[in-house]
Amino acid sequence: MSSRPESPERGLHEPEEAALVQACRAGDAQALERFYRAHVDRVTRVIGRLVGPTPDLEDLVQATFIETLHSFARFRGEASLSTWVIRIGVHVARHHLRRGVRRQAGLGLVPAADDATPAEAGADARLDDHRVAQRVHVLLDRLSPAKRIAFLLYVIEGYSVEEVAALTGAGRAATKSRIWFARREVLELARRDPLLRELAAEDEEKK
Amino acid sequence: MAFKCLQTEELLTAALSGRASEAERLLLEEHLEGCAACRETRAAFEPLRRTRRWEPDLSDAGRGRVLRALLLAAAAPEAREPARSAWGGWGTVAVAAVFAFAILGLFVPAWRRAAVPEAVVPRDPVAAANARDRMRPGPDGKVTLEGAVVELAPDTEALWRAASRTIELRRGAVVVEVSPNTLRGLRVTTPSFSTKVLGTRFRVDLGGVATESGLVRVFAADDRLLAEVGPGQRWREVGSAGPRTATSPRPRVEDRQREPRPSPRSRPADRTGRKGSRG
Numbered sequence: 250m251s252s253r254p255e256s257p258e259r260g261l262h263e264p265e266e267a268a269l270v271q272a273c274r275a276g277d278a279q280a281l282e283r284f285y286r287a288h289v290d291r292v293t294r295v296i297g298r299l300v301g302p303t304p305d306l307e308d309l310v311q312a313t314f315i316e317t318l319h320s321f322a323r324f325r326g327e328a329s330l331s332t333w334v335i336r337i338g339v340h341v342a343r344h345h346l347r348r349g350v351r352r353q354a355g356l357g358l359v360p361a362a363d364d365a366t367p368a369e370a371g372a373d374a375r376l377d378d379h380r381v382a383q384r385v386h387v388l389l390d391r392l393s394p395a396k397r398i399a400f401l402l403y404v405i406e407g408y409s410v411e412e413v414a415a416l417t418g419a420g421r422a423a424t425k426s427r428i429w430f431a432r433r434e435v436l437e438l439a440r441r442d443p444l445l446r447e448l449a450a451e452d453e454e455k456k
Numbered sequence: 457m458a459f460k461c462l463q464t465e466e467l468l469t470a471a472l473s474g475r476a477s478e479a480e481r482l483l484l485e486e487h488l489e490g491c492a493a494c495r496e497t498r499a500a501f502e503p504l505r506r507t508r509r510w511e512p513d514l515s516d517a518g519r520g521r522v523l524r525a526l527l528l529a530a531a532a533p534e535a536r537e538p539a540r541s542a543w544g545g546w547g548t549v550a551v552a553a554v555f556a557f558a559i560l561g562l563f564v565p566a567w568r569r570a571a572v573p574e575a576v577v578p579r580d581p582v583a584a585a586n587a588r589d590r591m592r593p594g595p596d597g598k599v600t601l602e603g604a605v606v607e608l609a610p611d612t613e614a615l616w617r618a619a620s621r622t623i624e625l626r627r628g629a630v631v632v633e634v635s636p637n638t639l640r641g642l643r644v645t646t647p648s649f650s651t652k653v654l655g656t657r658f659r660v661d662l663g664g665v666a667t668e669s670g671l672v673r674v675f676a677a678d679d680r681l682l683a684e685v686g687p688g689q690r691w692r693e694v695g696s697a698g699p700r701t702a703t704s705p706r707p708r709v710e711d712r713q714r715e716p717r718p719s720p721r722s723r724p725a726d727r728t729g730r731k732g733s734r735g
């Protein structure tokens with residue numbers, strides 16, 4: 250179960266955040282590690298949700314943090330540090346999607362062998378969710394990256410239209426229309442996709 | 457107020473992303489019971505609900521690798537706050553801070569000073585490089601790729617596979633300068649192992665890798681991660697003297713290799729499923 254995203258404004262207080270950014274800019278390893286650990290899970294989740302299951306996830310997360318390192322100089326605190334990092338992650342994801350190269354873990358593969366989480370009760374369901382997500386993202390490949398990203402941030406990650414607009418650097422009206430058109434396309438593709446129907450049917454049987 | 461079928465998609469969306477109120481959900485459920493068309497719409501939403509349940513995650517090992525890469529990037533002063541950050545101008549390659557790494561077949565210290573081979577000069581080096589073809593340098597001995605410049609030693613034989621961003625080194629040596637701001641990794645393969653890098657400086661010969669700065673990942677021929685080689689560290693394949701080590705013995709890590717992480721992680725080599733124009 251995924252909850253609504255934490256409020257972007259949550260986190261450190263302004264002076265504290267400014268001090269952390271200052272230390273990170275100076276290359277303070279402890280500060281960087283603190284910053285990294287505070288944000289890596291969320292960055293990973295958002296990027297993963299935008300690009301879908303891919304062996305490139307680790308590289309994309311890495312690119313996001315390296316890029317953030319380059320960008321600390323321009324951090325003025327208008328947005329929270331958390332929003333700032335997610336914005337960069339969204340940008341990295343869009344860049345990746347524009348490349349148009351989809352490297353997928355094969356259907357049925359869990360993300361990566363050394364990523365194996367303890368296989369317990371939820372393992373089956375997790376694998377199935379992974380497979381469904383994989384297929385949905387194959388369909389999403391047919392949408393423009395801008396539409397795909399707006400749609401997923403809004404529908405899957407639960408950001409508001411205003412937040413999506415801020416994260417993608419687009420206007421409110423453009424964001425709304427992207428979400429609307431993307432939803433129409435996605436539903437149409439999902440209705441027509443035989444594999445997805447099959448996976449959904451499998452799921453129904455298991456219930 | 458009567459419920460209209462037109463509202464269904466909006467309400468299903470709200471329910472999916474957790475925005476629907478209890479009253480809205482009840483209204484929706486009630487309507488779905490009596491409307492087959494809208495139940496089909498709900499079925500079309502099902503894959504999205506499942507997609508939302510999928511939680512992307514990195515392993516502890518993966519999180520550790522990214523942290524090390526971040527700390528190493530921060531330790532390199534030129535990597536921090538370049539004159540023009542990619543955040544302000546993505547898409548173009550920043551040349552302000554350029555990292556270099558070298559792949560050397562038979563390392564000849566003086567080869568850079570040697571005469572440039574009498575290669576055919578391509579009209580457009582970028583276009584030439586994008587082809588899945590032999591790398592042929594211009595008069596300066598270089599080939600320009602997106603986010604990287606490759607210099608070829610005389611008598612070097614190397615192929616560039618644009619789709620997978622891979623340089624296949626068959627003979628000789630290459631020096632590759634990767635922009636630290638590029639988001640696109642680059643891979644160099646030799647007959648027995650391959651390396652992967654996102655902006656760093658290192659040298660490889662067919663028997664091993666030595667890193668000056670940055671972080672280099674070494675993979676076996678079957679794409680298993682063999683080692684991560686940090687600054688000042690060296691990794692050698694045991695007993696590999698020549699380019700052909702098809703049945704290479706188990707490699708070991710020398711020097712200050714902190715974590716010789718033999719990893720079962722598979723890295724599918726096939727990345728040729730590209731479509732559309734190149735990015």
Ligand SMILES: [Zn+2]
Nearest residue numbers: 461491493494
């Ligand atoms: Zn209806």
